[in-house]
Amino acid sequence: xxxxxxxxxxxxxxTPLMIGALAEVLxxxxxxxxxxIEGTFLMGAWAGFVGAYITGSLTVGLLSAVxxxxxxxALYGYITVYxxxxxxxxxxxxxxxxxxxxxxxxRVFFGIPLLPLQVELLPTIPIPFLSDLPVVGRAxxxxxxxxxxxxxxxxxxxxxxxxxxxxxxxxxAGANPEAVDAAGIxxxxxxxxxxxxxxxxxxxxxxxxxxxxxxxxxxxxIGGRGWIAFAICFLGNWNPIGVLVGxxxxxxxxxxxxxxxxxxxxxxxxxxxxxxxxxxxxxxxxARRRFNVPAYLGIPYVxxxx
Amino acid sequence: MENGASAAESRNVxxxxxxxxxxxxxxxxxxxxxxxxxxxxxxxxxxxxxxxSTLMKILYGMYQPDxxxxxxxGRKVAIRSPQDAMDLGIGMIHQHFTLVxxxxxxxxxLLGAGKGPKARMxxxxxxxxxxxxxEAYGLEVDPDALIEQLPVGMQQRVEILKALFxxxxxxxxxxxxxxxxxxxxxxxxxFIKDFTKEGNSVVFITHKxxxxxxxxxxIVVLRNGKVAGELPRDDASEKVLxxxxxxxxxxxxxxxxxxxxxxxxxxxxxxxxxxxxxRGHWAVDGLDLDIAAGEILGxxxxxxxxxxxxAEAICGLREVAEGNIMLEGESIPGRDAAEIxxxxxxxxxxxxxxxxxxxxxxxxxxxxxKRFASPVFSNKGVLKEKEIRGYxxxxxEDYSIKTYSPxxxxxxxxxxxxxxxxxxxxMDIARSLLVAVQPTRGLDLGAADYVHRVLLHARSxxxxxxxxxxxxxxxxSLSDRIGVIYRGKILRFFDEPATADIEEIGLVMMGVTGxxx
Numbered sequence: 052x053x054x055x056x057x058x059x060x061x062x063x064x065x066t067p068l069m070i071g072a073l074a075e076v077l078x079x080x081x082x083x084x085x086x087x088i089e090g091t092f093l094m095g096a097w098a099g100f101v102g103a104y105i106t107g108s109l110t111v112g113l114l115s116a117v118x119x120x121x122x123x124x125a126l127y128g129y130i131t132v133y134x135x136x137x138x139x140x141x142x143x144x145x146x147x148x149x150x151x152x153x154x155x156x157x158r159v160f161f162g163i164p165l166l167p168l169q170v171e172l173l174p175t176i177p178i179p180f181l182s183d184l185p186v187v188g189r190a191x192x193x194x195x196x197x198x199x200x201x202x203x204x205x206x207x208x209x210x211x212x213x214x215x216x217x218x219x220x221x222x223x224a225g226a227n228p229e230a231v232d233a234a235g236i237x238x239x240x241x242x243x244x245x246x247x248x249x250x251x252x253x254x255x256x257x258x259x260x261x262x263x264x265x266x267x268x269x270x271x272x273i274g275g276r277g278w279i280a281f282a283i284c285f286l287g288n289w290n291p292i293g294v295l296v297g298x299x300x301x302x303x304x305x306x307x308x309x310x311x312x313x314x315x316x317x318x319x320x321x322x323x324x325x326x327x328x329x330x331x332x333x334x335x336x337x338a339r340r341r342f343n344v345p346a347y348l349g350i351p352y353v354x355x356x357x
Numbered sequence: 358m359e360n361g362a363s364a365a366e367s368r369n370v371x372x373x374x375x376x377x378x379x380x381x382x383x384x385x386x387x388x389x390x391x392x393x394x395x396x397x398x399x400x401x402x403x404x405x406x407x408x409x410s411t412l413m414k415i416l417y418g419m420y421q422p423d424x425x426x427x428x429x430x431g432r433k434v435a436i437r438s439p440q441d442a443m444d445l446g447i448g449m450i451h452q453h454f455t456l457v458x459x460x461x462x463x464x465x466x467l468l469g470a471g472k473g474p475k476a477r478m479x480x481x482x483x484x485x486x487x488x489x490x491x492e493a494y495g496l497e498v499d500p501d502a503l504i505e506q507l508p509v510g511m512q513q514r515v516e517i518l519k520a521l522f523x524x525x526x527x528x529x530x531x532x533x534x535x536x537x538x539x540x541x542x543x544x545x546x547x548f549i550k551d552f553t554k555e556g557n558s559v560v561f562i563t564h565k566x567x568x569x570x571x572x573x574x575x576i577v578v579l580r581n582g583k584v585a586g587e588l589p590r591d592d593a594s595e596k597v598l599x600x601x602x603x604x605x606x607x608x609x610x611x612x613x614x615x616x617x618x619x620x621x622x623x624x625x626x627x628x629x630x631x632x633x634x635x636r637g638h639w640a641v642d643g644l645d646l647d648i649a650a651g652e653i654l655g656x657x658x659x660x661x662x663x664x665x666x667x668a669e670a671i672c673g674l675r676e677v678a679e680g681n682i683m684l685e686g687e688s689i690p691g692r693d694a695a696e697i698x699x700x701x702x703x704x705x706x707x708x709x710x711x712x713x714x715x716x717x718x719x720x721x722x723x724x725x726x727k728r729f730a731s732p733v734f735s736n737k738g739v740l741k742e743k744e745i746r747g748y749x750x751x752x753x754e755d756y757s758i759k760t761y762s763p764x765x766x767x768x769x770x771x772x773x774x775x776x777x778x779x780x781x782x783x784m785d786i787a788r789s790l791l792v793a794v795q796p797t798r799g800l801d802l803g804a805a806d807y808v809h810r811v812l813l814h815a816r817s818x819x820x821x822x823x824x825x826x827x828x829x830x831x832x833x834s835l836s837d838r839i840g841v842i843y844r845g846k847i848l849r850f851f852d853e854p855a856t857a858d859i860e861e862i863g864l865v866m867m868g869v870t871g872x873x874x
Contacts, residue, residue, distance in 0.1 A: 216467065216476060216477065219460075219464055219467060219468055222457075222460065223457045223460065223464075223468050226457045226458065226459050226460065227455070227456065227457040229455050230455045230456055230457045230465070230469075231468065232439075232455075233439055233455035233469070234468050234469050234470065234471035235438060235439055235440030235443060235471035235472055235473075236468075236471055236472065343459065346458075346459070
């Protein structure tokens with residue numbers, strides 16, 4: 052029972068991390084370091100909640116979250132890919148902008164409610180038979196739509212990245228954009244398109260927290276999990292399989308801290324459990340010798356020509 | 358059936374007429390016209406900066422011509438991008454490869470297909486075709502190998518295969534042998550012969566004369582952006598080509614006084630020097646030279662023969678692998694750049710923007726860039742603003758640097774004035790030796806003339822000067838002695854520049870030693 056609980060929580064908490072980290076893998080493979088991920092998560096969480104609350108439809112909520120991601124991505128992509136401004140500085144600006152904007156817009160819509168407004172959660176969708184399996188049944192086959200989507204996206208991401216021509220172009224854009232250019236393919240278009248797509252995914256990941264997990268919106272709802280997704284991309288070595296593993300590890304830590312908090316165990320300070328993933332990140336970064344960092348990560352592509 | 362018909366039935370596949378290209382006021386190609394015929398190897402010969410690469414980048418769609426027109430198969434075409442060029446069957450092998458190092462051969466070939474018809478081919482189909490093409494032309498390479506694990510010669514093959522996969526029938530090769538070993542060069546030439554035998558064409562850009570005789574059917578020589586001559590290989594001789602490349606007219610630099618070359622007070626002695634280049638090869642490969650006080654030693658040579666590495670080794674910016682450098686009797690290797698500056702060696706680097714200046718800092722800051730720690734300009738780590746300002750004003754006056762204030766950003770100065778800032782600083786440092794690499798590169802005539810006069814003045818003050826330039830005219834008019842560098846060695850010294858035979862120097866620059874002394 053305890054194991055089942057932990058496992059179920061782990062899979063649930065790793066859902067948005069999988070989606071966000073996979074998005075980051077795609078975009079960083081083209082050479083753009085999307086550091087606006089935390090802010091984009093938040094915009095997704097906000098839009099998902101507002102869309103669902105106003106219309107009463109969770110589907111509209113999900114679509115609004117995607118739209119918010121696309122808009123944030125368009126802003127970030129336009130500034131970094133076309134105007135070639137600094138990616139970190141631009142991303143940081145968006146991350147600072149997002150909480151203020153989200154809170155402001157929340158109040159524009161709803162004023163300052165006494166109790167936080169709530170929406171119902173995305174329903175869990177049990178898969179017939181499989182969800183009855185012992186131990187793993189509930190964890191893997193009785194989750195909401197976003198969890199299933201996350202696993203599907205990981206598989207699709209792997210396939211696209213390594214088995215298709217689109218993936219080849221994406222990987223080449225970050226490893227040597229000049230080669231892409233020489234092939235007559237527009238590097239800026241590849242990068243901008245991928246930023247938009249990745250940010251749409253980030254929006255969905257953010258919506259998980261508002262309409263898939265808590266059923267409400269606060270401006271600190273993401274609480275640094277965008278950064279964790281960002282770190283998982285790095286730890287997962289820019290590979291969807293690595294993202295899967297990394298997300299589950301961080302999901303486990305998240306789940307453990309929830310369980311420990313609610314079970315009244317005082318042996319291990321809760322803060323320590325929360326800190327585990329971060330300690331892990333640092334250890335893994337030091338221990339790992341070779342990362343396949345995309346060679347042109349973070350560097351705007353400026354066409355040669357005197 | 359195609360064999361032997363090349364001379365009789367020569368159809369032009371490409372015609373360039375009146376191509377002119379300016380780069381911010383500098384003319385790179387000046388009404389160049391030439392044609393490429395079906396089934397031939399056309400050698401495009403010329404010194405660095407003669408406009409060969411620019412012309413071919415225009416044909417490949419990387420640059421747009423300011424004037425002139427291009428015809429392919431007799432039809433007038435506008436080539437706006439490499440994509441357009443490839444669609445017309447024109448492929449280019451750049452000096453610097455456009456491969457993704459962490460990807461496999463087949464992935465690179467597929468990427469190179471761009472939006473062409475073959476871009477959708479599967480990895481297996483593409484691998485098969487690569488293997489077949491490789492076998493047909495002797496360009497075998499493992500389709501699944503990672504580029505970064507292949508030697509340079511193999512990487513070049515991949516570039517060629519990329520172009521062939523895309524359907525190139527006119528291949529432009531920009532100095533393809535520069536990175537190859539002699540054996541690989543031979544294989545490349547075999548490929549070129551096979552390829553053109555089938556009715557394809559190759560434009561071969563080079564500055565090496567021997568290669569021209571080995572591979573070309575026809576030769577076009579460019580000089581200063583213009584066509585200096587065109588002739589079939591059989592009518593060409595090394596002398597004729599060298600004269601066409603270098604040109605006879607040499608500008609006279611006036612006001613040259615006799616040197617104060619003190620008989621044999623040697624300032625710099627370099628012996629058996631070996632230095633590695635950035636690709637790990639021996640850029641300087643057993644080089645000897647010496648310079649006396651009050652003497653300008655000019656190093657002539659085609660760029661990329663070890664000049665920059667030599668200069669950097671002397672200035673402590675590149676590690677000396679073997680051999681020795683003696684400055685006024687003291688050994689330099691092992692000392693760092695700061696100590697060498699302290700010892701009185703000034704350095705005018707070839708790329709002033711990258712190495713000589715901090716463009717976003719002020720004129721005065723750039724003037725003291727290498728000496729801010731000296732007690733003249735700072736006291737316990739605090740800059741002495743008054744002294745610096747006074748010094749700067751004096752220098753600006755002395756060298757007539759055109760700036761409205763010592764605090765103006767160097768970026769906002771003209772190229773000539775930027776170079777004056779570098780020269781003023783280095784002249785003050787160079788108590789015994791000045792190393793000047795391409796000191797007039799990119800400068801207009803007036804500014805270049807000023808630089809020349811400053812160098813001659815330094816010589817009359819008894820400084821030793823190492824002048825590296827790819828402009829032979831500059832070397833000839835300034836130097837007391839000339840050393841010709843080729844592949845990291847001084848092949849020959851000419852002691853009397855005034856009476857030296859230009860054609861002979863040109864030949865040595867190409868690595869032809871012949872029956873020289």
